[in-house]
Amino acid sequence: MKKIASLLLMALFAGAITLGAYKLFFEKTDYQLVSTDDKMPVFTTSNTPTSNKGSGINEVDFTIAAENTVNAVVHVKNVTMSSGSGSLWDFFYGTERNQQPQVGTGSGVIISPDGYIVTNNHVIAKAKEVKVTLNNNKTYDAEIIGADQNTDIALIKIEAETGLPYLAFGDSDNAKIGEWVLAVGNPFNLTSTVTAGIVSAKARDLGRRQSFIQTDAAVNPGNSGGALVNTNGDLIGINTAITSQTGSYVGYSFAVPSNIAKKVVEDIMEYGNVQNGILGINTIPVNTPYAVEKGVNEIDGVYIDNVVEDSGAAEAGLQSGDIIRQIDDVKVRRFADLTGYISSKRPGDEVQVKVKREGDLLTIPVMLKARQSLVVPVMGLEVKNLSKDDQKTYKTKKGVKITGVPETYRGYGLQGKIIVAVDDKEVKDIQDARRLFGEISRYGKTSITMLNEDGERERLIFQ
CATH class of the missing domain: 2.40.10.10 (Trypsin-like serine proteases)
Incomplete structure (x- = not known):
């Protein structure tokens, strides 16, 4: 009886050892920790390692840049004259009697220690007087050196007693x-x-x-x-x-x-003025029916619709249908990429233009030229400087050729004729044309003297 009991005890002991060994070495444990913290659990949604520097905002130090900049930025005040009150007295006797000074304000950046300051054209436009106040509260009279309405950039200058803090242009x-x-x-x-x-x-x-x-x-x-x-x-x-x-x-x-x-x-x-270099191409505006029809509404680059006669693009061999993808080291995905880079160049500068042509990528050097055409103020005629062929055909070396006529004037037979004078003032090139047409009064008479292909003079008077 004792023998049976001892065998039973040994069996139970052996079973306990076996079960314990299995639990210890073979069975997978699945623990869940329960705490009193009821916050939402946080999960990693990406295997990409995160920066050990945090968000990055605190890594940037603005203080040095701000300290250097505030002393080179000035307060610009311009004084213009109002055009009158619009009263009955003004109607009969003019507005000079009631002109009042008006003050506009803006900012400027000192770009040289001797007082040259760059600002916006619209800040100093039509100003009778310009004053500049430095960060140390000193105020100076400023001289307008020049301005460019197209880029809205102007240059003014002050005469200071000592060298001024300034900022250098970056890239x-x-x-x-x-x-x-x-x-x-x-x-x-x-x-x-x-x-x-x-x-x-x-x-x-x-x-x-x-x-x-x-x-x-x-x-x-x-x-x-x-x-x-x-x-x-x-x-x-x-x-x-x-x-x-x-x-x-x-x-x-x-x-x-x-x-x-x-x-x-x-x-x-x-x-004394801005020297604009142009490539000499015409493009198709995106999101237009014509762009959709030509299949160029969603291209990556700038599509050349046609090449301007006698331009750098024409001389270099750019063609209608080419797609500009890059100019020098600047990628071109839209028209603003192209114009932004060209605006920093002058006539005579050479640029490397990479185009896609029938599936091939070509790099073509192009010499930029001065603008040869423009749309004149008031009448809106498109004119261009005379080419050598034009000079031979029309037997003149001065004047501008009409290449585009707005709807208002299409019945006058202006297309293709040479304008040689506006109100009896000689027109030598497109700059003369822009200036003289800009002086035209909308309420007076304007006479335009032109040449036709036979060299005959014509004179038209527009009301």
Whole structure:
């Protein structure tokens, strides 16, 4: 009996050892920890390693760039004269009696220690008097050196007793989307205001056939002409515009790229006006029926619809149907990419244009030329300088050829004729044409002297 009991005890003991060994070495455990913390669980949604530096915002130091910039940004005040009150007295006796001074304000950036300042054209336009106040509250009278309405850039100068703090132009082509930037200016007459944001987009076209840097740094009235700088303190743009129904900042603003502003300033200082180099092509605006019909509404690049006669593009061999994909080192995805880069060049500069032609990529050197055509003010005629063939055909070396006529004047037989005088003032080239047509009064008579292909003079008078 004792033997049976001992065997049973040994069997139970052996079973316990076997079960314990199985539990210990073979069975998978599945523990769940229960705590009193009722927060939502956090899960990793990506296997991509995250930065051990955190969000990155605290890594950027704006203080040095801001300190260097505020002393080089000035407050610009311009004084213009109002055009009168519109009273019955003004109607009969003119408005000179009631003209009142009006003060406008903006910003400017000192770009040299001897007092040259870049600002916006619209800040100093029509000004009778311009005053500049530095960050140390000293005020100076400023001289307008020159301005360019197309790029909205102007150059003014003050005479200071000592060298001034200034900003050097940076390379706006190197600015990257997402890069931190500072906008420095004088919004609402609040001097030396610094706001921060990022580059939201580059080569933004606002319908002006020009390229802008878009940023979300706060810019308001009074910021115009101020500095857009990166965290190194490099001047990469001149703050110019906001798009807003209220007239105040609503989330994005625009700056003229520094490469364009620098080129305009250098042209004004060296030549007295802006030297515009053009490629010499016509393109098709996107989102138009013609673009859809041609199948170029969604292409990646700029489609060449036709090449302008006697232009650099024509001499280099660019063709209708080519798609421009790159110019020098700048990728071209839309028209603003192309115009933004060309705006920083002058006549005589050579650029390397990469085009797609029938499936092949070709790189073609093109020498930029001065603009040979334009649309004159008031009447809206499109005119161009005379080519050598034109000079032989019409037997003249002066004048401009009419190449486009608006609907209003199509019944006058103007197409293809040579304008040699406007109101008896000689027209030698398109610059003369632009100036003389700009002087035309909408309420008076205008006489235009032209040549036809037989060399015969014609004179038309427009009311």
